[in-house]
Amino acid sequence: MNEFEQNLREALARRRPPARFADRVVERMRFVRRSRLGWAGNWVAAVAVVAILAGGIWIDTNQIRRVRGERAKDEVLLAFRITGVTLRNVREQVQQIRSQPD
C-alpha cells in the first residue's frame, strides 16, 4: 500500500457513534417491536444489541441464554439510560402539530 492509500486508510478510520447511541437504538427497538415480540422477547433483543454495541459487533448466543436464565432483566434495566419519556413527549407534540388544520 502506497503513501496515498495509507493516508486514505487513516482518513477512513473507524468513527465512534455519538454518545448514548446504544440507548437510542434500544429505545427505538422497544417502541417499534414491543407489540410484536412481547415483553420477554424485547429484553432478549435488547441485551443482544447492547452486547453488539458494547463489544463492537460480536454476539454470544450462550451469553444471551445465560442472561435470560439468570433473570438479568433488572440488571439490563439499570444499564440502560432510556429517554423514553422525552421521546414520547416529542412524538405527541409532532402528532398534535400534524393534526392541526392548515
Place this chain on the structure above:
Amino acid sequence: MVYSIAYYFFQDMTTAEEIAQEVFLQLYPSRPMPQTRAHLKRWLRRTATHRSIDILRRRGRRLEVQMDVLPEIPVGHHEHDPLLNQRLGRMVGSLSENQRAVIILRYGEDLDVREIGDILEMPAPTVWSHLRRGLAMLRDKFSACVTEEEHERVRTESS
C-alpha cells in the same frame, strides 16, 4: 462499523445515526440471529452499505465537497496530518455511489476485492474498476487541493 460506514458515505452524523439505527432494527427479531461473529460482521456491513446506497440514490445528489468549510492545512506537512486526512475523507463523499462504497469498504473496513464484491454483489473486475477510478479521482482532487494551497502560500510569503 455500521455507523462508520454510513458516516463516510454522507459525511453527516445525523444521517449516519439514522442509518445505523435502521440496520440494528432490521437485525431483530424477524430473522434468525447470525450464529458467528463473521456472519454478523458480514451482515452488518452489507446492510449498512446497501442502505447507504439506497438513501444516496433516493436523494439523487452527491455530496458537494465544501473546501472552505475545513480548516487550512499547513503546506509542506502532509504525512499523517489529521486535517489533511479529514479533507481526504470528505473527498470520498464526492465519488459516485459505487466508487464510494468500494473505497470505504477497502480502506475503511480493510476488505479485499472478493469480500467487497460479495457485499456489493459485484464481480471482482467491476470492483477493481470502481476502485481504480475512485482512487484516480481522489488523487486528482487531492493534488489539486495541495497545489492550490502551495501557490497561495508562495503568494502570501512574497507579498
